[in-house]
Amino acid sequence: MNLRIGVIGTGAIGEDHIRRITNVITGARVVALSDLNVNRAKNLAKKYDVKFYVTGEEVIEAAEVDAVVIASWDPTHAQYVAASIKAGKFVLCEKPLATSKEDCKRIVEAELAGGKQLVQVGFMRRFDSGYRQLKACIESGEIGNPLMLHCVHRNPTPGPKHTTEMSIKNSVIHEIDVLRWLLGEDFKTAQVLLPKSSSLAENGLRDPQIVLLETQSGVRIDIESFVSCQYGYDVQCEVVGETGTIRLPDPAAVVMRSHGKLSYEIFSDWSDRFVEAYNIEFQQWVDGVKLGVVAGPTAWDGYAACITADACTEAREKGTIVPITMPQCSAFYGR
Numbered sequence: 001m002n003l004r005i006g007v008i009g010t011g012a013i014g015e016d017h018i019r020r021i022t023n024v025i026t027g028a029r030v031v032a033l034s035d036l037n038v039n040r041a042k043n044l045a046k047k048y049d050v051k052f053y054v055t056g057e058e059v060i061e062a063a064e065v066d067a068v069v070i071a072s073w074d075p076t077h078a079q080y081v082a083a084s085i086k087a088g089k090f091v092l093c094e095k096p097l098a099t100s101k102e103d104c105k106r107i108v109e110a111e112l113a114g115g116k117q118l119v120q121v122g123f124m125r126r127f128d129s130g131y132r133q134l135k136a137c138i139e140s141g142e143i144g145n146p147l148m149l150h151c152v153h154r155n156p157t158p159g160p161k162h163t164t165e166m167s168i169k170n171s172v173i174h175e176i177d178v179l180r181w182l183l184g185e186d187f188k189t190a191q192v193l194l195p196k197s198s199s200l201a202e203n204g205l206r207d208p209q210i211v212l213l214e215t216q217s218g219v220r221i222d223i224e225s226f227v228s229c230q231y232g233y234d235v236q237c238e239v240v241g242e243t244g245t246i247r248l249p250d251p252a253a254v255v256m257r258s259h260g261k262l263s264y265e266i267f268s269d270w271s272d273r274f275v276e277a278y279n280i281e282f283q284q285w286v287d288g289v290k291l292g293v294v295a296g297p298t299a300w301d302g303y304a305a306c307i308t309a310d311a312c313t314e315a316r317e318k319g320t321i322v323p324i325t326m327p328q329c330s331a332f333y334g335r
């Protein structure tokens, strides 16, 4: 039987997820949706023949909704995740789980109190085949222990309300999660360097930024965040180990020789670059929910990422290296 899904937030990725659930993956269908932008949401409800609700809470409480997808703006996530836990429904919340570690902590506590894991966070890079190959290679021991990671996360242009803080909490949070998963350890310090800002970064945005993280075992990581790089969507990750290095592959693309140049296309946004990862993420989420389990990044992972992102914000504001204190993870989350 199809899992009946309610979607909250039908902007860029919300619409993409509706299309994915309807046309790409199996075993689920969208039955309800909601968005502050009523006209857009009603049009989508009509297009996909699903019920429109005025509020996200109504979607969560609707009797015909088995599970919830949250794809509204970052600051709205915490309230909808909390409501989903209260309603006892499985929920896939786009990253970040919340915009502060305090909100994440409340979510973790509510889930623990309910005694059942219900929350998955949309850290879809864990499902990307390139990152999976990196993880398998690290775990095989082929390059020895990882010592340093050099990472790049570039977007052509930022969203209209993008802030200096969001470059980390909304964007670099992907690296924070996927590197924690890749290396299997938490971070112990954070520092943020602010190079000369691009003249194309508007409204006082500090862009690029360099995030420096140190893991508990001493691996050093540098992440360049550049949300107004203009030329394309570009995600890079190189792991330097004791006996070799490995690098995240670029997505397969046609190599062109033309007009005296050798070239291949660079994607322009995340929806193309990580399309396979989103598809796998959703298929595995649906399959897991049907078995009554969360098969991806948990609320604890969302909490750990937010603790690290908050430390980065503090480090940027203070201009210092900030220690990261990670609370003891409950056995409930399997660690």
Ligand code: NAD
Residues within 6 Å of the ligand: 008, 009, 010, 011, 012, 013, 014, 034, 035, 036, 037, 056, 071, 072, 073, 074, 076, 094, 095, 096, 122, 123, 124, 170, 270
């Ligand atoms: P968007 O602005 O295109 O869409 C967000 C939608 O949320 C808008 O239509 C807005 O009207 C709606 N909204 C805002 N507040 C709401 C509320 N209280 N209730 C219901 N709807 C509300 O943004 P987007 O790019 O689609 O991003 C949406 C979310 O997905 C963000 O949290 C973002 O961080 C995340 N995201 C994740 C990825 C990824 O790679 N995993 C990629 C893009 C976006």
Ligand code: ISE
Residues within 6 Å of the ligand: 155, 170, 171, 172, 174, 227, 270
């Ligand atoms: C966006 O919300 C995403 O999650 C994208 O993956 C990321 O590259 C972008 O910077 C964010 O704004």
